[in-house]
Amino acid sequence: MISKKSVSGIAAVAVALLVTAACGSDDGSNSSATTTEQTHPLRSSLAATASSAVRSGLNTAQQVIQDAINAALAAAPITFDSGSSDLSGTDVATIKVVAVPLKGNDAKVEITTYAQDENPATAKSVAKARGDNIAAELESAGVEKSRITVKPQGNPTDQNIKVDEAKIEVVGS
Incomplete structure (x- = not known):
């Protein structure tokens, strides 16, 4: 069964990806001096991946619980x-x-x-x-x-x- 710790671990990895995406810049420029906010494609992709990983982990945990309930009710x-x-x-x-x-x-x-x-x-x-x-x-x-x-x-x-x-x-x- 997927535990709460597993879901928390997935969330921690997702947060690390988000922080890395937010802090990094691949063009060597000083992003803090820029007044116009732009979303870097890599950052958007990492954020989407992190969000998807958290959702997937929660959905998987819920499905594991539902499967256990279904097995008990079927028996x-x-x-x-x-x-x-x-x-x-x-x-x-x-x-x-x-x-x-x-x-x-x-x-x-x-x-x-x-x-x-x-x-x-x-x-x-x-x-x-x-x-x-x-x-x-x-x-x-x-x-x-x-x-x-x-x-x-x-x-x-x-x-x-x-x-x-x-x-x-x-x-x-």
Whole structure:
């Protein structure tokens, strides 16, 4: 797994590239005496490369976290009985496994839960309770509440959605 230290290392290299680009001049002139600011092509290229490296490192770290979450959910999905928001022992174990890659970084996650009911308010309420229960378990496993968003959906219309199964996605840091 890519650690926070790895991303910090990438950022440090990017900063070094930016500083080198900002300080250097390849024409031997004294750039501080120039009153008109000009961007040197090499500097622009180095700045773009540094920025891209930082973005890539962050995206890679988030993808590694998402891959770990996906593996846990594929092995043991978080599922609910119809009309219920109760978590089983297996669900709690899965949530604890999901929490592991979320520790030691600032990745934010979105929990999407669904429910189906003739009464739309009931469906929304059950979906929210499902998401809140998962969020509470993640929090008790060491994931800060501020990094967790619950997105409940009652009576989804997409035929491909598994109504009684939760999704957890990394949405940023």
